Amino acid sequence: MAILEVSNVEKSFGKTKVLEGISFNLEEGHVLSIIGSSGSGKTTLLRCINFLETADKGKIIVDGDVIFDGESRQKLSKKQQLEKQLSIGLVFQDFNLFPQYNVLENVTLALKIRAKRRPDFKKNKKQIFEEIDEKAKSVIKKMGLEDKLDSYPCMLSGGQKQRVSIARAMALEPKILFFDEPTSALDPELTGEILKVIRELAKEKMTMVIVTHEMTFAKEVSDYIVFMDKGVIAEEGEASEVIGNPKTARLKEFLSKISD
Amino acid sequence: MFWTVTLSLLQGFGQTLKLFALTLLFALPLGLIISFGSMSKFKPIKAFSRLLVWVIRGTPLMLQLIVIYYGPGLIGATAARWISEGAAGSFFTWIASWHVFDRFVAVLIAFVINYACYFSEIYRGGIESISKGQYEAGQVLGLSKSQTFFKVILFQVIKRIIPPMSNEIITLVKDTSLARTIAIYEIIWNGQAFIKSDGLLWPLLYTGIFYLLFNGLLTVVFGKIEKKMDYYNC
Numbered sequence: 001m002a003i004l005e006v007s008n009v010e011k012s013f014g015k016t017k018v019l020e021g022i023s024f025n026l027e028e029g030h031v032l033s034i035i036g037s038s039g040s041g042k043t044t045l046l047r048c049i050n051f052l053e054t055a056d057k058g059k060i061i062v063d064g065d066v067i068f069d070g071e072s073r074q075k076l077s078k079k080q081q082l083e084k085q086l087s088i089g090l091v092f093q094d095f096n097l098f099p100q101y102n103v104l105e106n107v108t109l110a111l112k113i114r115a116k117r118r119p120d121f122k123k124n125k126k127q128i129f130e131e132i133d134e135k136a137k138s139v140i141k142k143m144g145l146e147d148k149l150d151s152y153p154c155m156l157s158g159g160q161k162q163r164v165s166i167a168r169a170m171a172l173e174p175k176i177l178f179f180d181e182p183t184s185a186l187d188p189e190l191t192g193e194i195l196k197v198i199r200e201l202a203k204e205k206m207t208m209v210i211v212t213h214e215m216t217f218a219k220e221v222s223d224y225i226v227f228m229d230k231g232v233i234a235e236e237g238e239a240s241e242v243i244g245n246p247k248t249a250r251l252k253e254f255l256s257k258i259s260d
Numbered sequence: 261m262f263w264t265v266t267l268s269l270l271q272g273f274g275q276t277l278k279l280f281a282l283t284l285l286f287a288l289p290l291g292l293i294i295s296f297g298s299m300s301k302f303k304p305i306k307a308f309s310r311l312l313v314w315v316i317r318g319t320p321l322m323l324q325l326i327v328i329y330y331g332p333g334l335i336g337a338t339a340a341r342w343i344s345e346g347a348a349g350s351f352f353t354w355i356a357s358w359h360v361f362d363r364f365v366a367v368l369i370a371f372v373i374n375y376a377c378y379f380s381e382i383y384r385g386g387i388e389s390i391s392k393g394q395y396e397a398g399q400v401l402g403l404s405k406s407q408t409f410f411k412v413i414l415f416q417v418i419k420r421i422i423p424p425m426s427n428e429i430i431t432l433v434k435d436t437s438l439a440r441t442i443a444i445y446e447i448i449w450n451g452q453a454f455i456k457s458d459g460l461l462w463p464l465l466y467t468g469i470f471y472l473l474f475n476g477l478l479t480v481v482f483g484k485i486e487k488k489m490d491y492y493n494c
Binding site: 051 | 393394396399402404407415419491492493
């Protein structure tokens with residue numbers, strides 16, 4: 001069963017139609033890359049799934065739960081939305097780390113706030129927080145940042161910042177992790193470290209949706225690729241097929257421009 | 261004579277400090293409420309808050325003092341002239357017969373409203389300067405709106421508004437001298453009194469030392485806070 005089902009999603013900003021009926025499914029443990037030129041609606045699509053925008057039409061199902069249905073217009077309650085929000089993670093293009101917190105605090109903040117709702121919180125506060133710290137440290141270590149626990153975001157390179165933000169999302173153990181152009185704000189020589197981390201996650205069968213401009217990377221890491229153009233899916237298929245053997249003129253043109 | 265003057269000025273400065281501290285105490289939180297009002301998506305509240313800020317910032321504080329102190333009595337007197345009979349008439353006559361607010365309370369109300377409006381604009385600027393990404397990051401991490409505000413946004417706002425706030429607060433110290441418009445015996449009033457009673461001008465100039473020393477202290481304190489909050493700016 002697909003863990004993410006998107007069907008006929010439409011979204012306009014004012015008179016501009018940004019998404020004109022997007023549908024795709026994603027299986028658990030798979031990696032989907034979304035490629036396409038700027039303004040094709042990739043980011044908006046991601047934002048609609050992550051509750052940062054509300055779609056106008058269509059249906060979005062995450063892990064069996066309908067999170068958006070344009071037909072019934074039934075809205076999730078705030079509590080339901082929060083719960084659902086936690087089952088998906090989003091890594092932003094420009095990190096959005098919290099500047100006043102160090103690396104460890106950035107990763108633990110949401111977990112610690114959430115822990116306050118546990119019935120045994122008052123009794124075991126210290127132990128709960130220690131467990132959270134341990135868990136966060138192991139995620140940070142996986143990102144290769146164990147020596148930066150006390151550093152503030154401003155002291156880190158772009159690549160390190162992005163790895164912290166991946167750790168921050170991973171610490172919540174999302175079922176699907178979304179990446180919105182995770183390397184676009186980085187210097188070219190720093191993109192490698194991020195791509196390496198994502199490759200590792202793919203090996204561990206993390207379900208991911210990646211909006212990216214790194215074609216070679218997309219081809220290598222994804223199971224499936226969706227090419228978006230002007231708010232529609234212009235071409236889709238197995239990663240090697242889409243990148244290696246494009247069918248539509250539009251995708252051919254896009255790939256030749258990118259490789260220049 | 262020097263000690264007599266110093267003592268009298270200290271007494272006046274006590275009033276000054278009292279007005280200063282109480283104004284801060286009430287205006288700091290009220291300003292936050294007004295700033296939320298001016299950022300509200302509910303149009304009437306937004307319009308009201310912006311109108312209030314416009315009127316208060318657009319007119320002199322001295323005039324506001326006079327309006328709040330004399331205004332209610334004047335309105336009462338005018339109303340009593342038109343309606344002098346029955347319960348309403350006696351109510352208006354009653355209002356007209358006294359100043360509704362005690363002098364100090366009237367001054368405090370005027371100062372609190374005035375400074376809350378200025379603070380609200382500083383708060384608004386600070387809050388609006390935080391990038392949308394910070395709110396969105398809070399949201400995708402499953403924080404509620406208020407959790408995001410208190411755990412993520414507020415600290416960054418405070419850090420950003422400390423310089424303009426310290427500016428405004430230092431202005432407040434000096435603005436307290438306006439209270440003498442309605443005969444609050446603050447430090448300038450007391451200093452000036454020596455011109456009439458003893459023909460001495462220097463006590464009035466001497467008051468400047470008190471302001472200078474106090475504002476020097478505030479500058480040092482704000483500098484310390486600013487430095488302390490700067491830990492995450494590399």
